[in-house]
Amino acid sequence: GAGVSQSPRYKVAKRGQDVALRCDPISGHVSLFWYQQALGQGPEFLTYFQNEAQLDKSGLPSDRFFAERPEGSVSTLKIQRTQQEDSAVYLCASSLDGGRGTQYFGPGTRLLVL
Amino acid sequence: QKEVEQNSGPLSVPEGAIASLNCTYSDRGSQSFFWYRQYSGKSPELIMSIYSNGDKEDGRFTAQLNKASQYVSLLIRDSQPSDSATYLCAVNTGGGNKLTFGTGTQLKVEL
Numbered sequence: 001g002a003g004v005s006q007s008p009r010y011k012v013a014k015r016g017q018d019v020a021l022r023c024d025p026i027s028g029h030v031s032l033f034w035y036q037q038a039l040g041q042g043p044e045f046l047t048y049f050q051n052e053a054q055l056d057k058s059g060l061p062s063d064r065f066f067a068e069r070p071e072g073s074v075s076t077l078k079i080q081r082t083q084q085e086d087s088a089v090y091l092c093a094s095s096l097d098g099g100r101g102t103q104y105f106g107p108g109t110r111l112l113v114l
Numbered sequence: 115q116k117e118v119e120q121n122s123g124p125l126s127v128p129e130g131a132i133a134s135l136n137c138t139y140s141d142r143g144s145q146s147f148f149w150y151r152q153y154s155g156k157s158p159e160l161i162m163s164i165y166s167n168g169d170k171e172d173g174r175f176t177a178q179l180n181k182a183s184q185y186v187s188l189l190i191r192d193s194q195p196s197d198s199a200t201y202l203c204a205v206n207t208g209g210g211n212k213l214t215f216g217t218g219t220q221l222k223v224e225l
Contacts, residue, residue: 033212042118042202042215043158056211091157100146100210105157 002026004106006092012112013082021077021109025094032075033103034067035091043091049075050098082113117141118205120216128224133190135219137203140184146206147179149188151199152218158202162188193223 005024013019025032030051035043036059045059051072060067064083069075079086089110093103118139127133135149146165150158162177164170164186170177176189186205190197200218207214 035213040217042204042217043213045208045212045214048211056208058208059212089157098210100206102148102160102163103213104160105150108157 004092004094004104006090006106006109008109009107010110010112012114015084015113016081017113018078018080019082019111021079021090021111023075023077023092023106025073025075025092026104029094029096029104030072031095031098031101031103032069033093033095034075034077035093036061037089037091037108039088046077046090079111082111084113087111087113116216117207117214118203118216120201120203120219122217123220124222125219126222126224127193129193129195131193131223133193133197133221133223135188135190135201135203135221137186137188137205137216138184139186139203139205139207139214141205141207141214142181142184143209144205144207145210147177147186148204148213149175149177149186150202150204150215151197152202153199161201190221193221195223195225197221198223 032049034046037043048056049069089108095101164177203216204213
C-alpha cells in the first residue's frame, strides 16, 4: 500500500518568508510525528499528534513553528518568518499505535532558507 | 550526556564480514528500540525493532537488547556493499510519545 507522502520534496525560501509543509500519513495510522534532521545528525522530535489532538509539541524550536492536523489525517507544519537556521530536512512519520509502535517515515521535505 | 549515543564512525568492514553497531541510552523507562537505515539523501527505513531483553533475528540482521546495561546493538552478517549506509539507533522516550535518535553510525562495506 501507499506509504507516508510529503510535499513539497524541496523548498527554497527567502529569509522571512512563511512556508507550509504537508504530510499525508499511511491510511489508518492514528499517530503522526514531525522530526527535523540537520546535516550529519539524527532526526530530532518536533511534535506528535494522536488523531487530531496535538499531544506533544515540546520539540518545536520556537513560536514560529506551528503544526496542525485538523481532521486527524493530513498534517501541515508551518514555519513563519523563516531563518537560515531552519534549513534542514523535515521528516514526517506515522504509526498505528503511538510512540511505542513502529514509526514509518516519509521521504522528507528539504528546506533551504537563503 | 546525550540520551542516545552512537559511535559516528565510519565503520569499515570487508564484504562478507560481520558488522557490529552499538548504541547506549540513558532513559531507563524506555521500552521500544529501533534500528533504522538511512542512505544518503533518503529518509530513515526501519530495519529492526526490539522490545525485550535478548536477541531478535531477521535474515542477516540480529538486534540485541540489554536493558540492565542500557545497551542495544545491531549485527549484520555477510555484509554487502548495499549495506553501506548510516544506521540510526532510536529509542522510545518522553513517556512513550516520541523517538530519540542517535547521531548515526556510518557503515562502509568494502569490496
